[in-house]
Amino acid sequence: MNEILESLTRCVERGKVNSKSPYPPDLKGQDGADEFARKAIEAGIPPQDILSKGLIIGMQHVGVRFRNKEIFVPDVLMAAKAMAAAMVHLKPFFKTDALKHKGTIVMGTVLGDLHDIGKKLVSMVIEGAGWEVVDLGTDVSPEKFLKAADEHPGCVIGLSALLTTTMVNMESTVKHVKAKHPNIKVIIGGAPVTEEFALKIGADGYSADPQGAVEFLNSRCATN
Amino acid sequence: MPESISLDVATFAPSFRDLGVDRALVESDLGYRDSEAPEMISELIDEILPLIPLRIALQCGYGILPAGSIVVADDSVSCNGLQFATGPIITSQLKRSTSLALFVSTAGPHLERWSGELMANGDMMRGYIVDAIASEYVEQASVWLEKQIGSYVQSRGWKLTNRYSPGYCDWPVSEQHKLFSLLPEKFCGITLTESSLMVPIKSLSGIIGLGPDVKRGAFQCSICDLKDCFRRREEPEPATETE
Numbered sequence: 001m002n003e004i005l006e007s008l009t010r011c012v013e014r015g016k017v018n019s020k021s022p023y024p025p026d027l028k029g030q031d032g033a034d035e036f037a038r039k040a041i042e043a044g045i046p047p048q049d050i051l052s053k054g055l056i057i058g059m060q061h062v063g064v065r066f067r068n069k070e071i072f073v074p075d076v077l078m079a080a081k082a083m084a085a086a087m088v089h090l091k092p093f094f095k096t097d098a099l100k101h102k103g104t105i106v107m108g109t110v111l112g113d114l115h116d117i118g119k120k121l122v123s124m125v126i127e128g129a130g131w132e133v134v135d136l137g138t139d140v141s142p143e144k145f146l147k148a149a150d151e152h153p154g155c156v157i158g159l160s161a162l163l164t165t166t167m168v169n170m171e172s173t174v175k176h177v178k179a180k181h182p183n184i185k186v187i188i189g190g191a192p193v194t195e196e197f198a199l200k201i202g203a204d205g206y207s208a209d210p211q212g213a214v215e216f217l218n219s220r221c222a223t224n
Numbered sequence: 225m226p227e228s229i230s231l232d233v234a235t236f237a238p239s240f241r242d243l244g245v246d247r248a249l250v251e252s253d254l255g256y257r258d259s260e261a262p263e264m265i266s267e268l269i270d271e272i273l274p275l276i277p278l279r280i281a282l283q284c285g286y287g288i289l290p291a292g293s294i295v296v297a298d299d300s301v302s303c304n305g306l307q308f309a310t311g312p313i314i315t316s317q318l319k320r321s322t323s324l325a326l327f328v329s330t331a332g333p334h335l336e337r338w339s340g341e342l343m344a345n346g347d348m349m350r351g352y353i354v355d356a357i358a359s360e361y362v363e364q365a366s367v368w369l370e371k372q373i374g375s376y377v378q379s380r381g382w383k384l385t386n387r388y389s390p391g392y393c394d395w396p397v398s399e400q401h402k403l404f405s406l407l408p409e410k411f412c413g414i415t416l417t418e419s420s421l422m423v424p425i426k427s428l429s430g431i432i433g434l435g436p437d438v439k440r441g442a443f444q445c446s447i448c449d450l451k452d453c454f455r456r457r458e459e460p461e462p463a464t465e466t467e
Contacts, residue, residue, distance in 0.1 A: 023264040072255030074265045077349045112419035117355060120343065164391065165398050165419040 004040045005054035008086060011036055012058025012128070015078025017085045023078065037086035047093040048100070051130055055086055059128030063211030066125075073121060076210075080124040101132040102222040105187075106148040107158040108140035110173055113166035115190075122160070122189065125210035131217060142169075142176035149181050156221045158213065159203070161190040171201040178202060185221050187213060229293065229304045231326075235285035235412055236372065240277050243364035245357065247273065253356045265353075272353055280361060281332025283412040284369040286325045288377070288434065294324055301431075306402055308431070311394035317385050317441045321433030325373045326403055327387070328412050329365040330427035331358045358426040366428050377434055385433035385440055390420070403429055 011033035018034035040050045062079040065071045093099035107123050116138050123133045161167040174186050187205035198206035205216040247269045251261040295302045299312045335358040343351035391397035400420040414427050
């Protein structure tokens with residue numbers, strides 16, 4: 001495997017943003033995701049390879065380690081920051097079709113619920129897996145999800161809820177979405193949510209952790 | 225509608241200094257219990273902790289129901305015509321209670337606003353740490369309040385059970401509305417949304433069983449389905465009761 005891509009994978013996995021970043025201490029003074037992404041482009045590595053064979057692999061390792069409780073939210077946030085530093089160099093290629101997202105997911109915390117952090121964390125890991133994320137925020141009505149679905153044809157919809165009182169609003173959102181867009185896939189998650197509940201309300205997927213969401217998206221929904 | 229009931233109410237504004245929230249506690253909340261937190265995280269916590277007093281607005285309070293005003297059934301507790309569906313886990317711990325302390329604690333609105341602003345400006349890490357610190361302050365304010373309640377009821381010869389909150393141990397979070405209906409309006413500045421969410425979000429509410437013969441039992445995690453509960457222990461503890 002290409003040495004630069006391996007370095008990119010390692011930088012994302014370790015949360016090494018750039019050469020100025022003092023974290024992690026054992027990589028202090030060394031190049032980070034920012035520099036290696038630039039070097040990869042200068043070396044002529046196709047942007048799609050930089051993303052899929054470098055960055056995404058790093059984020060995948062992070063997602064699995066987080067699921068296994070080997071690392072924690074701050075470590076994921078550092079990884080996402082490193083990923084974002086590299087993506088700055090890749091973003092222009094999305095406009096030229098040299099780089100394609102795997103698809104688009106519209107994310108939101110359902111009506112009545114103001115919890116944001118869990119949904120943001122999942123969004124970052126999904127973005128790190130090569131998906132475009134449209135984050136509608138919190139307290140999102142079914143109508144807002146429908147409007148976003150109209151604006152992003154072929155998207156997937158991700159619903160989050162942290163309360164048993166608000167997870168019932170997932171059901172009405174799923175019904176609204178499926179009534180107008182029967183082919184749109186909906187994945188749900190959040191502390192009180194279970195696979196059984198997902199099946200009951202007609203959602204297509206459920207995940208207890210960010211990596212599970214990525215695996216669902218990649219296996220069931222990816223278009224590129 | 226239940227008739228109005230005479231509550232023994234007290235409110236407090238504890239000092240952040242009394243609550244003992246420090247770097248080690250926050251690191252533990254962030255997940256670093258068995259492993260060392262990255263140096264950068266520790267440094268960020270050290271940077272943020274001194275800024276908390278500028279933004280925190282701690283308030284907590286309790287309302288104690290009159291002695292003998294509650295009826296503890298198999299899976300519910302009634303008071304003055306109002307029935308709390310506390311479920312079998314909590315109710316079993318409330319046996320022998322002759323009264324309840326209804327309690328709330330809050331960190332106020334400013335910390336969650338600050339956390340949200342940091343995240344909105346792209347600083348997820350600081351925003352997340354502020355959020356974790358706010359949660360810990362609310363938890364420690366509840367611990368502090370529990371001690372105040374313990375001291376207060378000691379003169380009556382009463383003891384306390386653990387704290388139990390709607391949303392945990394099979395007690396529906398929707399019952400927040402019943403709990404708050406017994407407390408003064410906007411108690412400690414907290415309001416409820418239709419979906420039973422407390423505003424400010426960084427707030428805690430619940431009940432504590434009181435009485436001369438109550439026992440403080442271990443949390444019964446082994447028979448509860450809530451896998452992400454903050455009180456969940458890694459290993460089930462023996463079902464012995466402790467004072």
